[in-house]
Amino acid sequence: MEKIKIGVFGFGKTGKVIASEFLNDNLFTLVWVVRKSHDDHHKYASRLLGYEFDAGEIFTGEDIGEDFFLERPVDALIDFSDSTGIYLYKRAAEAGITIISAISKYEQEELDLLKSFAQCTTVLYSPNITLGINVLMVAAQILQKIAPHADIEIVEEHFKGKKEVSGTAQKIANSLGLNVEEHLNSIRVGGIVGRHEIIFGMPNQTIRLSHESISRAAFGQGAIFAIKFLIGKPPGMYTMETIIAEMFRQNIPVY
Ligand SMILES: NC(=O)C1=CN([C@@H]2O[C@H](COP(=O)(O)OP(=O)(O)OC[C@H]3O[C@@H](n4cnc5c(N)ncnc54)[C@H](OP(=O)(O)O)[C@@H]3O)[C@@H](O)[C@H]2O)C=CC1
Numbered sequence: 001m002e003k004i005k006i007g008v009f010g011f012g013k014t015g016k017v018i019a020s021e022f023l024n025d026n027l028f029t030l031v032w033v034v035r036k037s038h039d040d041h042h043k044y045a046s047r048l049l050g051y052e053f054d055a056g057e058i059f060t061g062e063d064i065g066e067d068f069f070l071e072r073p074v075d076a077l078i079d080f081s082d083s084t085g086i087y088l089y090k091r092a093a094e095a096g097i098t099i100i101s102a103i104s105k106y107e108q109e110e111l112d113l114l115k116s117f118a119q120c121t122t123v124l125y126s127p128n129i130t131l132g133i134n135v136l137m138v139a140a141q142i143l144q145k146i147a148p149h150a151d152i153e154i155v156e157e158h159f160k161g162k163k164e165v166s167g168t169a170q171k172i173a174n175s176l177g178l179n180v181e182e183h184l185n186s187i188r189v190g191g192i193v194g195r196h197e198i199i200f201g202m203p204n205q206t207i208r209l210s211h212e213s214i215s216r217a218a219f220g221q222g223a224i225f226a227i228k229f230l231i232g233k234p235p236g237m238y239t240m241e242t243i244i245a246e247m248f249r250q251n252i253p254v255y
Pocket residue numbers: 009010011012013014015034035036037038039061079080081082083084085086088101102103104105126127128129130219
């Protein structure tokens with residue numbers, strides 16, 4: 001079977017682990033990686049990550065001219081760079097390359113741009129691409145319907161250096177109709193990869209839905225799940241939670 005060709009934006013804390021997940025999986029070929037700086041320019045991500053073969057040539061944003069995506073075709077582009085990466089890959093969308101953006105926080109302008117790409121190709125946007133957090137997000141909406149009077153607080157914990165409020169926590173708050181200023185609690189300590197908890201407080205009981213990414217590999221596995229789902233789908237905007245919600249629908253008759 002022909003391998004699925006992948007291009008990755010971002011080669012930081014997460015991008016490196018994502019690249020490794022694709023290098024470890026025989027279904028995929030890592031064709032290139034784009035980063036902001038000129039560090040490791042034209043070296044192979046595979047070599048830098050300890051593999052003994054060449055894959056994932058490293059480029060900088062400045063290398064992306066008119067023909068970059070035509071000369072180095074891929075089936076899917078996975079974005080773990082930052083909110084500016086999106087301005088470099090309009091031509092990828094026009095060429096029909098599947099776009100998966102995992103950027104945790106976009107301004108409206110960037111969200112609109114991403115939506116415009118969905119007219120030409122399949123686009124999936126997910127501020128938290130793990131399977132687990134999306135299951136939790138759907139479960140929380142069901143629980144809120146079952147217990148509409150519960151007090152709800154969201155706690156998100158991340159590594160000390162994370163500057164912005166968790167995009168995942170904001171998305172959870174929006175999906176539950178909660179004011180982010182009032183109900184979102186952020187903790188920044190040490191090296192926590194990412195933990196989210198939704199606390200439902202009732203007079204005589206407390207329900208806690210929590211999810212923790214214990215390795216950034218969880219994000220790579222989520223991206224792989226997303227690509228497999230998107231193969232053969234028509235152009236349009238997709239999200240992880242709508243894929244998971246559909247799976248809930250198909251599997252809900254438990255009793
Ligand atoms: N949706 C999800 O599940 C998850 C989302 N994220 C999100 O992914 C993003 C990256 O996180 P993290 O790895 O921790 O961040 P880092 O700061 O460690 O890495 C960012 C990377 O992006 C590159 N970069 C920045 N701007 C551009 C650009 N315009 N074009 C191409 N590359 C660029 C940087 O290049 P250089 O190395 O040259 O400086 C760097 O390699 C964040 O938005 C984060 O919140 C993270 C984990 C999970």
